[in-house]
Amino acid sequence: GDTKVVPRGAADKVFITTAGVGVIPEGRELGARLVEPGDAILVSGPIGSHGMAVMLARGTLAIDAPVVSDSRAVSALVEAMMDAAPGTRWMRDATRGGLGTVLNELVQAAGLGVIVDDDAVPVEPAARGACDMLGIDPLYVANEGMFAAIVPVAQADAALAALRSLPGGAQAARIGEVVASPSDIVAVRNAFGGTRIVDMLVGDPLPRIC
Numbered sequence: 001g002d003t004k005v006v007p008r009g010a011a012d013k014v015f016i017t018t019a020g021v022g023v024i025p026e027g028r029e030l031g032a033r034l035v036e037p038g039d040a041i042l043v044s045g046p047i048g049s050h051g052m053a054v055m056l057a058r059g060t061l062a063i064d065a066p067v068v069s070d071s072r073a074v075s076a077l078v079e080a081m082m083d084a085a086p087g088t089r090w091m092r093d094a095t096r097g098g099l100g101t102v103l104n105e106l107v108q109a110a111g112l113g114v115i116v117d118d119d120a121v122p123v124e125p126a127a128r129g130a131c132d133m134l135g136i137d138p139l140y141v142a143n144e145g146m147f148a149a150i151v152p153v154a155q156a157d158a159a160l161a162a163l164r165s166l167p168g169g170a171q172a173a174r175i176g177e178v179v180a181s182p183s184d185i186v187a188v189r190n191a192f193g194g195t196r197i198v199d200m201l202v203g204d205p206l207p208r209i210c
Helices: 049-057 075-084 098-110 125-134 153-164
Strands: 040-043 090-093 113-117 147-151 173-179 186-189 195-197
Touching (some): 049 125, 075 147, 153 173
Parallel strands (some): 113 186
Antiparallel strands (some): 186 195
């Protein structure tokens, strides 16, 4: 959920809020404490599209790129993946702060590390181009219709097949693995074997979008 803060005196109009209520199915448990070294990291779709689409739609930048938000419901994707991979350990929507932020939160909570293969992370070409022009790492850009999940490696292929069978998950990908060491670190490995550290986001590369 979100908490909104507005300037003093600005809350003088109607504010509309929504809330969702649901039931956790019996026997379903997710959490960072369940994650184990060797587990696979999956994403349900491309990253970075929503934040860049909103930023470009504001018209303050002289960039004309066909970036489309990924905003969509993910409930069907979640259910399909959970049915195919009942041992799923952890799941998070990668909204504000992007995938890099939620993975950092995961390693800090789990006391483990993750290694992400840069070439395996799906990013739409238009969104990547806009990020490159602005010097923004897609890993830190907000998303609205994708999530990251940690599953046992033996169930990764089944989970991906289930996600890819649905329209919103056609570009689902396995992007890396959980490691015991180095802990508390998100490392991104490039095609040449080099690695870079993705730190917890400080500030925000984009204006608040929601």
